[in-house]
Amino acid sequence: MHIMIIGGGQVGSYLAGLLQEAGNRVTVVETRETQITAVQRTAPNTFFFLGDGTDPGVLEAAGIRTAAVVAAVTGADETNLVITSLARFAFDVQRVVARVNNPHNTWMFTPAMGVDVALNQADVMAQLIARAVG
């Protein structure tokens, strides 16, 4: 399965590694050229595409039309929402997953914005910690 990850920071690189180990073909789109080494260290066979994931031309050139899943995991919520809208409504991607950075922004991560699944790190962590404590 071809999976496209937008955002090659810590979350994106780690995710790329996990998905690649599971046998997927992974593309990472990232604006910072310096991140290429970090991504290749954690996910050696990943295709690293340098560019802005909110630019439809970049998404197309990086191969979004063959992607079964798109994961928008940049550190900016508004950026992730632009990506999910484009992925769903401009490129008809089947499954769109997004990272929520600020829990207050969760309300915007809905199907109307192209999001199938929204993952909120703070919320996930808080729930796990609460369970461990309780």
Added chain:
Amino acid sequence: MRVLILGCGRIGTGLVQRLSVSDHSVTVIDPAPKALARLPASFRGRKLVGDVLDRHVLAEAEIERQDALAAVMPSDDVNVVAARLARVVFHVPRVVARVYSPHTTEIYYRLGIQTVSTTSWGINRIAELLSYSELEPVASLGSGVDILDVAVPPLLVGRPISALSRPGEIQVAAISRGGKSFLPQLETLLEAGDLLHLIVLTSATDHLVAILRH
């Protein structure tokens, strides 16, 4: 009309002033109190300090009751997201987002968002101004009448010279075509590549510019 403006920078402030003149009911949101302080004292609309993507702030601004929304924050992503939310979640009938990035207008239009790229607009306008510098007179026929040479603009190709002539103001004196010049008649059709030699009343130059840009 009730208008909500997200962002109180130069464009936001200008929009507020422009819209206040025509008796619209305007609400402005900006995360920086300093930005809102730039609004003139005469501004009678509502000012709200807060994040333009904060649900509670938008509710306080009564986004669902607005007739129109302009997203003019400095970030393209914020503007596009705010505009799409306004359309699909809050059903605001008329929504415009300012973006810097050119080339994306068409794709966002398909997503139901009308965008204005100030960058593309600026590029087109500057190119236009640069390419119309040939409106400098070639010669002057005494005081108040000039001879101008103008390449035929694409929109006038195939039209008769009467589309360009204005009695007493603008006259097509001659046309250079394919290396030869001739004196046209009123029904002569303009062709691509024509160079027009015009006799123009100096006071009608603006009029001519308007016709050429049309």
